[in-house]
Amino acid sequence: MGEKSGEEHYEKAGVSIDRGNKWVDAIKPLAASTNRKGVVSGVGGFAGLFRPDWKQYEDPILLSGTDGVGTKLKVAEWANRHDSIGIDLVAMCVNDIVVMGAEPLYFLDYYASGRLDLSSGKAILEGIAEGCRQAGAALLGGETAEMPGVYPPGGYDLAGFAVGIADRKKIVDGKKLEPGHAVYGIASTGVHSNGFSLVRKILIEDGGIRPQDRVPFDPEKTWADLLLAPTRIYVSLVLELLRRFSVTGLVHVTGGGITENVPRILPATMSARINPRAWPRPALFSDLQERGAVTSREMFRVFNMGIGLVIMIPPSEKELFEKYLSEKGESWYLLGEIIPGGGEVVYDRSF
Structure with a gap:
């Protein structure tokens, strides 16, 4: 009896080298579509190479962030729709670094599954590439792992890693916030x-x-449409605002909502007074609250409640700032202001 090759044994164990190679071949053109100035080499080598244009910066600082998309993956599996989850992955990483003033340079992904599915996998990677294009970041590389026994058939996980750059003096860290600044x-x-x-x-x-x-x-929408709407990538808006205005604070509203995320930028001696009725609550959140009998306080600690980005500026720039946002067609709301306090969100009206 002839002896089976190592590849056949490996495939019987649940891992296919051929599927992995086809996956890499599918990724290369998608990654190439995101190339930007600075890319030296990308997918295919042991590492992606990137050379920033250091001469543009007086004191360049690299900023990095990593994240995933949590159990939204289970919703994508439930709906058997995987075309937008990659955008979410990029958004969660690049939004975190741009709110500190960084221009995203490149992105890497990690995709692990019980068995590589080239159809759903390509949809995921197409979403990642689209997210990178929206963020102006190169998809520089990544890692794919076929892990039978760790993930069930059809199950997968995603993680992402973004690197950006900013001049040290332009990093947005809340140190310039003062009482009276608008939120x-x-x-x-x-x-x-x-x-x-x-x-x-x-x-x-x-x-x-x-x-x-x-x-x-x-x-007009299905539940799959509504729940899988991708996270907005705020990069182009934020970078333009940083060029035009004296932005003193930026917050990407993620897990923990406004209640937990805004304090991450606040000095220890200041708080943010916010009116929770200053913006219309999207119907989805009201529906969730009613169906689940969830308190408003918990809703504001779990969800973004319709606000994905918080911006703080000096009061002297409010008029021009509001005019600019309106001209750009942005849905914006004056939430409140910075006040003396203890580094927390103070809601000035009941929920």
Whole structure:
């Protein structure tokens, strides 16, 4: 009896070298579509190479961030729709570094599954590439792992890593905040990528909704459309605002909502007074709260509640700032102001 090759034994164990090679071949053109100035070499080598244009900066600082998309992955599996989850992955990383003043340079992804599925996998990578294009970042490389026994058939996980650059003096860290500075909010595009364990419990496990069901309060959309709306990438907006205005604070509203994220930029001697009725609450959040009997306080600690980006500026620039946002067609809201305090969010009206 002839002896089987190592490849055949490995495939019987659940890992296919050929599938992995096809995956790399599928990635290369997608990564190439994101190339920007500075890319030396990308997908295919042991490392991606990038050379920033150091001469543009007086004192360049590299900023990096990493994240995933949490249990929104389970919603993508539930709906069997994987075309936007890659955008979410990029957004969660680049939004975190741009709010500190960094221009994203490049992005790397990590994709692990029980068995590589070239169809859903390509949709995921196409989303990652689209997210990189929106952020102006090169998809410089990544890693793919086929891990039978760790992930069930059809199951997968994603992680991302972004690197950006900023001049040290232009890093936005809240140190220039003062009482009286205005606090603005820019609308989110939905739940974004946080709080989906609660979303799934309320809507899917307890509510029994199906991906193709029409949304009662937005009948032109299905539940899959609504829940898988990708996280907005705020990079181009933030970079332009930093060029035009004296931005003193920026916050990417992620897990923990406004309540937990705004304090990350506040000095210890200041607080942010915010009116929770200063913007219209999207119907999805009201629906979740009613179905799940969730308190408003918990809703504001779990979800973004319709605000994905918070911006703080001196009061002298409010008029021009508001005019600019309106001209750009942004959905913006004056949420409140910075006050003396202890580094927390103070809601000035009841929920």
